[in-house]
Amino acid sequence: MDANGTQVAAAAEGRKNLVGIGRDELAAEMRALGAPSFRARQLWHWIYHRGATDFAAMTSLSKEFRARLAEAYELRRPAVSRALRSGDGTRKWLLRFADAQEVETVHIPEEDRGTLCVSSQVGCTLTCKFCHTGTQRLVRNLDAAEIVGQVMIARDALGEWPSPQDDRQLTNIVMMGMGEPLYNYDNVAKALRIVMDHEGLSISKRKITLSTSGVVPMIRRCGAELGVNLAVSLHAVTDALRDVLVPLNKKYPIAELLQACRDYPGSSNARRITFEYVMLKGVNDSPAEARELVRLLRGIPAKVNLIPFNPWPGAPYECSEPAAIKAFADIVFAAGYSSPVRTPRGQDIMAACGQLKSDSVKLRRSAMLRPAAATA
Ligand code: SAH
Numbered sequence: 001m002d003a004n005g006t007q008v009a010a011a012a013e014g015r016k017n018l019v020g021i022g023r024d025e026l027a028a029e030m031r032a033l034g035a036p037s038f039r040a041r042q043l044w045h046w047i048y049h050r051g052a053t054d055f056a057a058m059t060s061l062s063k064e065f066r067a068r069l070a071e072a073y074e075l076r077r078p079a080v081s082r083a084l085r086s087g088d089g090t091r092k093w094l095l096r097f098a099d100a101q102e103v104e105t106v107h108i109p110e111e112d113r114g115t116l117c118v119s120s121q122v123g124c125t126l127t128c129k130f131c132h133t134g135t136q137r138l139v140r141n142l143d144a145a146e147i148v149g150q151v152m153i154a155r156d157a158l159g160e161w162p163s164p165q166d167d168r169q170l171t172n173i174v175m176m177g178m179g180e181p182l183y184n185y186d187n188v189a190k191a192l193r194i195v196m197d198h199e200g201l202s203i204s205k206r207k208i209t210l211s212t213s214g215v216v217p218m219i220r221r222c223g224a225e226l227g228v229n230l231a232v233s234l235h236a237v238t239d240a241l242r243d244v245l246v247p248l249n250k251k252y253p254i255a256e257l258l259q260a261c262r263d264y265p266g267s268s269n270a271r272r273i274t275f276e277y278v279m280l281k282g283v284n285d286s287p288a289e290a291r292e293l294v295r296l297l298r299g300i301p302a303k304v305n306l307i308p309f310n311p312w313p314g315a316p317y318e319c320s321e322p323a324a325i326k327a328f329a330d331i332v333f334a335a336g337y338s339s340p341v342r343t344p345r346g347q348d349i350m351a352a353c354g355q356l357k358s359d360s361v362k363l364r365r366s367a368m369l370r371p372a373a374a375t376a
């Protein structure tokens, strides 16, 4: 049976998914089964260190106990409905959940690391003007299993079980896929705690970055409770413009947002806050705006990530000219901030920011154009 068939069968039989539940919850499940507490630790190891997809593979457990587990539980991953590989090595998986909703996960290999871009919601309730995700009508939160499942699917595809200590292809995680992670905080926090657990997937908080459009109260909670790196989608230096580009600004204006950044625990010159700034031609890309950005960031250990705008059909903006981006970057850099321009990756498979799950016709076309790439 395929992964989807398995999901449907398990859901019909009412088996509980053990993927996505925390350590305490897993321990409680084992207690309820009358099993000794070390069973929870063994299971955790099998699920998150070894990547087991089947109880039958858990050879350190007795056959009888494995059979009992299989009766009561399942180990469900999202189903991969499409897997694409770009000429530059970027990989993208379109994942389908039990209710047929889909999100995308992207793996971007670089020389010294590999970053997985993880989604937190189907669609997004916020409506940033330049973002394609914000135009999607269907929105729901992903649960913790669906979030951690994205990491496990990537590990499956990269062949990285048991969790390698060194030479990993998946070293970093960015919560920069579809959705606003701080509007789905509880599920994101639960999933990230599982991802960070050093007896499992073991990706440390220093290798995880959460990107937000600026949900100020939740930035504080995220810093206090998770301590992951923070990226803030700033995109404008005046409230008048940011109100238009990132409408959430009307609720949490720039001054409040920057104060939350100043207060973000653990930020230092060694551990800076990333400010994302999408380059929109004639809208936010002037030298005067670069200088104002530098003024605003004063006192915050920061780096600035300049993102060339990725156009989508019907988008109301264009990407800035390369010369304008360079001039902007130079001003920010001269003021002492690192200001890399993000190189678009995986363009042939539409894997770039704001393009995730763009209309499926285009996706089909790009898959057809690169038939050899359309494999898992
Ligand atoms: N909701 C969160 C995280 C997901 S968006 C946030 O807004 O930060 C991840 C990044 O992609 C954000 O910085 C967002 O502004 C940027 N982005 C969205 N659409 C884009 C587009 N069309 N071109 C370039 N960057 C885009």
Ligand code: SF4
Pocket (backbone or CB within 6 Å): 124, 125, 126, 127, 128, 131, 132, 133, 134, 177, 178, 179, 180, 213, 233
């Ligand atoms: Fe949502 Fe982020 Fe897109 Fe804004 S940029 S609509 S917050 S996903």
